[in-house]
Amino acid sequence: MSGPEATDGTDWRVFRATGRAPGGPPPRLPEPPPWRRFGGTLLQPAPPDDPEAALRRLGPGDHVPQLGPEQIDTVNAALLLRRPLLITGSPGIGKSTLAYLLSRELGLGRVLQWNIVSRTALRDGLYAYDAIGRAQAIAAWQAVEQRTPAERTPAAGRDEDRRPPALGDFVTLGPLGTALLPYERPRVLLVDELDKSDIDLPNDLLHVLENGSYDVPELVRDPAGSARVHTDDPGRSARVDAGRVECREFPVVLITSNGEREFPAAFRRRCLPLEMQAPTREQLLAIVSGHLGSLPPDAEAMVDVFLHKVREGGTHSLDQLLNAARLTTVDGFRTDGEGRRLIETLLRDLAKGR
Structure with missing residues (x-):
């Protein structure tokens, strides 16, 4: 395998494209460079596993490596530098499979997948706010509050002790937004087929990829100051303070492209390029x-x-x-x-x- 090794004989790589899950504790990732360290607090629990998704992508047998030594080194450089991988290659060659390979081999849990279409905007990946659902919930709560004691049934009596519907109940973080929550170990985020997006989306991503953080304006304005919101992981929630989300470990971001368009230089500067070759x-x-x-x-x-x-x-x-x-x-x-x-x-x- 190409690439220099340390003088003590150790290998600087943590990913070797074997596709085998760790037999014991997952491998320890190298420390990020000083300019890629982030200050997220309120650490989230370890993410769930999704063995069925990995089985569909990788198959039940041993995975067959499609990456050469130079490509493996590129993946490891992206892990070390905390930079996204921009993966190109013909359709159906296995670009998105690499996300599941990384997740399994490094023990990083469920892959967060953001599928891009022509109408996708940055907010779709960050979070969704159900304003209509919240308005309906508030109207229902107010209707109960306005009843006279004689009109209240025993069930309604219990309802009158309820607080107004919490704003966080109507906010759901998307795949990108969930990946940027503070975890002890990075999440794996697959941004699939970015070349199908509107022309502005790659530029819109620049700030998030550089700063590892974003705001939820609806929560910023919330006088409660803190909210518990839904995440992209089924059945899971997270606390958000002052409407701001910041990662602790920058996620492992894999962005796939079928080569249907060129990306801006400022976007490509923030990514490491990886071209997938056809299998032998x-x-x-x-x-x-x-x-x-x-x-x-x-x-x-x-x-x-x-x-x-x-x-x-x-x-x-x-x-x-x-x-x-x-x-x-x-x-x-x-x-x-x-x-x-x-x-x-x-x-x-x-x-x-x-």
Whole structure:
């Protein structure tokens, strides 16, 4: 593996792309540089795990590394410097899978995923405020308060002791907002397909990526001064003081792009570039075996057809190959005749629109 090692023989890398979960305590991440240290307090509990999501992404078997030594070094540099990774490559090559690989290997818990579309704005990733729901809750509370004692049922009598609906009950932090909560160890945040966003979103992200903090204006104006809000983790909440959220450990941010557009220089300056390469024949066979548990009889011929189509310049994804390989394992399915045509349909060139 490339890259210098310390004089005492230790390796500066904490990530090696093995995909294996820690057998004991998770590896300790290196200290951040002084300019990437943040002051978040109110430490959150360790995030939950999501083994089912990792299983869907990585398969039940050993993960097959798709990263070379230089790419592994780039990932480790991003971890050391607390900088986002900007991952490019053709669609379906496995860019987003890297987030789940990092999370499993470093023991960082559930991956927070922010899927980008053309209408996505920065606030969508930070938080959502249900103003209508709060107005309805306040109206219902006021209706109970205005009842006379004679009009109140026993249930309503209990209701009159309720406080007004808390503002925090109507605020939910998004994936980016949750990732920037203060945790003892960083969260993994996947910003998927940023190149599909509005032209302003990358520039809007600059302040958050640089400062590791943001404000929730609705909570800043709240006279209570402190609120408990929902987070992107199901069933979890977090306390926010004075409407401000600041991380303690900058999250491991992976931003994927299919190369459909260029990003501003100021945005690229804050990221480390990582280009994903197409898997080799041996890697494809191992990926199929890892996801299906064993190698189907026709897998080698199918992989050769897949590679031939890719080399001809078509647009194909690993998901197509896995779907076709899985179909051949169904009892009674034959790969000749109608079955062969169905396999060809699954492995079609996605660039042709049908």
